[in-house]
Amino acid sequence: MTQQQLTQEAHERRRVLMERSRPGRTGAALPASDVPQQLMPDASLLRNDLELPEVTEGEVVRYFTHLSQLNFSVDTNFYPLGSCTMKYNPRVNEAMAALPGFATAHPQQPERQMQGSLELIHRLQGYLTEVTGLAAVSLTPLAGAHGELAGVLTIRAALEARGQGQRRKMLIPDTAHGTNPASAAMAGFDVVSVPSDANGNISIDALRAEADDGLAGVMFTQPTTLGLFDRNAIEMCRIVHDAGGLVYGDGANMNALLGRVKLGDLGFDVVHMNLHKTFSTPHGGGGPGSGPICVTDELAPYLPGPVVVKRDGGAGNEYASEMPERTIGRMGGYQGNFGVLVRAFTYITLLGGEGMLNISANAVLNANYLLARLRPLFELPFDRLVMHEVVFSAKKRQGASALDVSKRLLDLGFHAPTMYFPLVVAEALMIEPTETESKETLDAFIETLEQIDAEAAADGDFLHGAPYNTPVSRLDEARAARQPQLRWRG
Amino acid sequence: MAESPFASPYIPNTDDDRRAMLAAVGAASIEELFEDIPAQFRHPELRLPAPLSEMELRAEMTRLAEANFSAGNHPSFLGAGVYNHFCPAVVGPLVTRGEFLTSYTPYQPEVSQGTLQGTYEFQTLTAQLFGMEVSNAGMYDGASSLAEAGLMACRVTKRARIAIVDTVNPHYADAVRAYARPQAIEVYEIAESETELQAETACVIAQYPNFFGYVEDLQRLSGMAHAAGALFCLSCDPTAMAMLKPPGAYGADIATGEGQALGVPMSFGGPYVGIFTCRQEYVRQMPGRIVGRTVDTQGRTGYVLTLQPREQHIRRENATSNICTSTALIGLWAAIYTALMGKRGLRQVAELCYQKAHYAAARIAEIPGYGLPKSGTFFQEFVVTCPKPPTVINVALEADGIIAGLDVSDAIPNGMLVCVTEVNTKEQIDNLVAALERAGQS
Numbered sequence: 032m033t034q035q036q037l038t039q040e041a042h043e044r045r046r047v048l049m050e051r052s053r054p055g056r057t058g059a060a061l062p063a064s065d066v067p068q069q070l071m072p073d074a075s076l077l078r079n080d081l082e083l084p085e086v087t088e089g090e091v092v093r094y095f096t097h098l099s100q101l102n103f104s105v106d107t108n109f110y111p112l113g114s115c116t117m118k119y120n121p122r123v124n125e126a127m128a129a130l131p132g133f134a135t136a137h138p139q140q141p142e143r144q145m146q147g148s149l150e151l152i153h154r155l156q157g158y159l160t161e162v163t164g165l166a167a168v169s170l171t172p173l174a175g176a177h178g179e180l181a182g183v184l185t186i187r188a189a190l191e192a193r194g195q196g197q198r199r200k201m202l203i204p205d206t207a208h209g210t211n212p213a214s215a216a217m218a219g220f221d222v223v224s225v226p227s228d229a230n231g232n233i234s235i236d237a238l239r240a241e242a243d244d245g246l247a248g249v250m251f252t253q254p255t256t257l258g259l260f261d262r263n264a265i266e267m268c269r270i271v272h273d274a275g276g277l278v279y280g281d282g283a284n285m286n287a288l289l290g291r292v293k294l295g296d297l298g299f300d301v302v303h304m305n306l307h308k309t310f311s312t313p314h315g316g317g318g319p320g321s322g323p324i325c326v327t328d329e330l331a332p333y334l335p336g337p338v339v340v341k342r343d344g345g346a347g348n349e350y351a352s353e354m355p356e357r358t359i360g361r362m363g364g365y366q367g368n369f370g371v372l373v374r375a376f377t378y379i380t381l382l383g384g385e386g387m388l389n390i391s392a393n394a395v396l397n398a399n400y401l402l403a404r405l406r407p408l409f410e411l412p413f414d415r416l417v418m419h420e421v422v423f424s425a426k427k428r429q430g431a432s433a434l435d436v437s438k439r440l441l442d443l444g445f446h447a448p449t450m451y452f453p454l455v456v457a458e459a460l461m462i463e464p465t466e467t468e469s470k471e472t473l474d475a476f477i478e479t480l481e482q483i484d485a486e487a488a489a490d491g492d493f494l495h496g497a498p499y500n501t502p503v504s505r506l507d508e509a510r511a512a513r514q515p516q517l518r519w520r521g
Numbered sequence: 522m523a524e525s526p527f528a529s530p531y532i533p534n535t536d537d538d539r540r541a542m543l544a545a546v547g548a549a550s551i552e553e554l555f556e557d558i559p560a561q562f563r564h565p566e567l568r569l570p571a572p573l574s575e576m577e578l579r580a581e582m583t584r585l586a587e588a589n590f591s592a593g594n595h596p597s598f599l600g601a602g603v604y605n606h607f608c609p610a611v612v613g614p615l616v617t618r619g620e621f622l623t624s625y626t627p628y629q630p631e632v633s634q635g636t637l638q639g640t641y642e643f644q645t646l647t648a649q650l651f652g653m654e655v656s657n658a659g660m661y662d663g664a665s666s667l668a669e670a671g672l673m674a675c676r677v678t679k680r681a682r683i684a685i686v687d688t689v690n691p692h693y694a695d696a697v698r699a700y701a702r703p704q705a706i707e708v709y710e711i712a713e714s715e716t717e718l719q720a721e722t723a724c725v726i727a728q729y730p731n732f733f734g735y736v737e738d739l740q741r742l743s744g745m746a747h748a749a750g751a752l753f754c755l756s757c758d759p760t761a762m763a764m765l766k767p768p769g770a771y772g773a774d775i776a777t778g779e780g781q782a783l784g785v786p787m788s789f790g791g792p793y794v795g796i797f798t799c800r801q802e803y804v805r806q807m808p809g810r811i812v813g814r815t816v817d818t819q820g821r822t823g824y825v826l827t828l829q830p831r832e833q834h835i836r837r838e839n840a841t842s843n844i845c846t847s848t849a850l851i852g853l854w855a856a857i858y859t860a861l862m863g864k865r866g867l868r869q870v871a872e873l874c875y876q877k878a879h880y881a882a883a884r885i886a887e888i889p890g891y892g893l894p895k896s897g898t899f900f901q902e903f904v905v906t907c908p909k910p911p912t913v914i915n916v917a918l919e920a921d922g923i924i925a926g927l928d929v930s931d932a933i934p935n936g937m938l939v940c941v942t943e944v945n946t947k948e949q950i951d952n953l954v955a956a957l958e959r960a961g962q963s
């Protein structure tokens with residue numbers, strides 16, 4: 032086939048559903064009604080304009096299968112996207128979440144009918160408080176940022192209960208994920224950015240300068256988004272507590288810490304975890320996630336509900352769901368993303384305490400191995416041992432930006448690192464290998480980066496055109512924003 | 522080098538690998554890599570159970586799953602926002618293809634066209650189903666979607682007061698309050714019949730059909746909102762929208778919904794997907810991810826995340842929302858379900874729900890001691906008053922192997938909210954009627 036024919040074929044295969052629709056086709060056969068005909072509502076209440084596709088099941092299968100093949104994924108490619116913990120997602124997780132007793136359970140059934148689900152939630156609550164070293168937990172937040180919002184609302188409620196409702200200043204390091212300041216703002220706090228010091232730790236001097244009676248607290252990621260265990264964190268907790276504030280821990284990078292340290296022991300008052308990172312539930316192209324929050328005894332009464340408690344009582348009726356005494360309320364409709372909870376519970380149950388240590392050991396070893404081997408290629412803004420990930424600055428000497436390196440990696444079968452984040456590192460490339468990648472894969476990735484470096488040296492412009500081998504080349508994002516086409520229109 | 526205690530099926534490094542890698546790092550042991558953690562906090566006792574094999578795990582998980590009394594093997598008449606609908610067998614295997622399941626948010630569009638185009642389909646189908654101009658890529662669930670609609674209405678109108686009709690799902694109303702309170706937005710309840718809004722009201726929030734299953738006078742509510750310069754926000758059941766006039770036809774400015782009804786497993790409350798649609802003119806105030814169509818350097822069609830300056834990773838504390846990881850995969854599920862059902866099938870599902878629910882309501886109304894306290898048009902749910910407290914009736918129905926409707930006696934004395942969908946057969950409905958009759962007498 033000619034190039035033009037190939038392009039045409041690719042175009043055909045990507046026609047959207049409404050363009051494939053033909054009157055009279057259907058993708059599902061439904062039964063006839065088996066009840067006597069009932070009077071329909073008044074015609075003024077009905078619609079006659081429903082435009083949905085008319086396609087067969089086979090066509091839907093071929094179309095979506097083709098679409099899937101346009102994706103990179105953990106199942107198909109090394110996906111070293113920093114701060115996202117793209118580890119292998121065991122398939123048994125999926126099988127367990129699909130067990131009919133779980134998948135067909137309605138969230139509003141009486142507790143006595145749902146003892147299996149409630150027991151699972153109760154046990155998972157126990158595992159997560161154990162991992163974080165905190166007293167209480169709510170599994171209801173539906174993603175990481177949702178957990179952040181729930182966590183800072185809990186802080187706000189606790190401050191109000193102390194008669195300290197005037198405290199509105201939330202300190203956030205300049206390395207933090209964008210969700211931290213956004214969550215703090217949604218919770219009604221005033222965000223103050225705190226710089227990092229020369230070693231990549233939070234600046235204690237800057238922190239002290241803000242530690243006054245307006246201080247509500249700090250939102251802090253440990254390990255930081257620089258991949259570092261922040262050695263100032265303990266001092267930070269002491270300063271914030273002495274000033275009357277509370278410490279929020281963003282547990283997005285918990286993978287490195289499993290069994291190595293408990294954030295509660297360091298003085299954190301609230302910690303959220305991303306079950307879709309640390310505990311292997313799949314990311315799904317952007318969710319679903321789950322962002323449980325663990326808190327100290329003082330904050331427990333304010334947790335979002337419901338939470339599951341174990342009561343003394345007859346067998347088969349031990350587990351009950353209740354709203355904490357002074358709850359901040361509901362963050363969503365029900366018990367959180369239960370299907371995600373089942374997957375995380377499955378993973379923890381399979382690996383146990385020993386497995387947790389094994390995860391952090393190999394995740395941290397893999398990251399440090401990449402650091403050691405890639406050091407000749409890139410600048411390393413903070414030259415020290417890292418935890419789960421390493422952040423390099425793409426070298427400018429070859430004229431290749433972080434974007435160019437990332438796009439060329441796609442050509443060569445590797446997903447790109449997180450790029451241009453954290454903001455404190457120019458041309459940042461944030462690489463998180465996770466524990467589920469082999470040394471062979473890491474070595475191939477290193478060799479590929481060396482090849483890209485050589486390509487950049489040989490031809491300054493070559494990388495600007497990358498990627499060359501992906502289903503589409505660089506996309507016109509400015510046009511997408513200027514003339515938004517957000518849906519098909521006939 | 523002591524650490525290789527446990528053979529995980531998910532970790533490839535061998536002892537030899539670890540030795541070679543430590544040598545490259547210049548560390549003597551894995552322990553050394555953790556030396557930034559102060560010694561007194563390092564390696565606390567971790568009290569978690571011992572590992573289980575997959576065989577042992579399955580036995581344990583099966584025990585837990587079977588301890589539930591679920592709709593999988595019991596006829597259910599419980600809805601109240603989460604609905605037991607038929608879903609074709611083909612949806613699950615497509616959605617759980619590893620390329621969809623194990624990819625991240627599509628930050629690198631050149632290798633994420635599958636996720637992006639799938640999301641574009643979701644945006645198209647939900648916008649068409651709701652008769653609205655634009656949709657985003659989905660929110661966490663119906664409750665948080667409605668809560669974000671309230672916040673968005675306040676941004677659009679620059680007002681800080683939300684009127685919520687008292688027939689909105691109480692869990693949703695709780696979520697609206699939980700999101701509004703920290704931003705000093707006041708939420709007040711109004712009756713469906715209310716004719717006056719408080720000054721500076723940003724929006725009127727109603728539910729369609731309402732929590733009790735009935736269709737309210739939306740034209741009037743919409744008119745009242747707009748006359749006061751407020752937006753009209755509707756939380757809608759997507760199944761009903763295949764049959765009833767969609768929110769766009771009532772002048773809704775923002776229409777949200779629980780996407781679970783589009784064939785997504787009930788799964789004890791999640792994961793679901795929140796539908797979020799609005800007028801085109803407000804798109805830059807929308808929360809969440811949005812996928813747009815564009816072209817690549819060679820003029821080929823492709824899709825990208827767009828209008829990102831609204832979002833937290835760019836705007837930080839000035840973003841329209843903090844939402845990051847959402848529920849893309851469930852959106853894909855809903856999109857594939859909707860495509861399969863299609864124009865005729867989804868309407869057929871809606872009409873089956875309507876027909877069966879009305880048959881059930883008529884039969885239940887004939888049982889001595891039972892009644893239908895509300896009048897008006899309902900879709901697939903309706904309130905029944907029972908001769909005894911619904912908690913008592915529930916226990917009796919459970920003994921007959923039936924999952925009863927929701928106890929709403931806090932709103933309606935001895936009220937039970939009964940839901941009937943296309944999966945309920947006439948025989949199941951007749952059995953429900955007989956069981957209710959027995960439960961009412963005994």
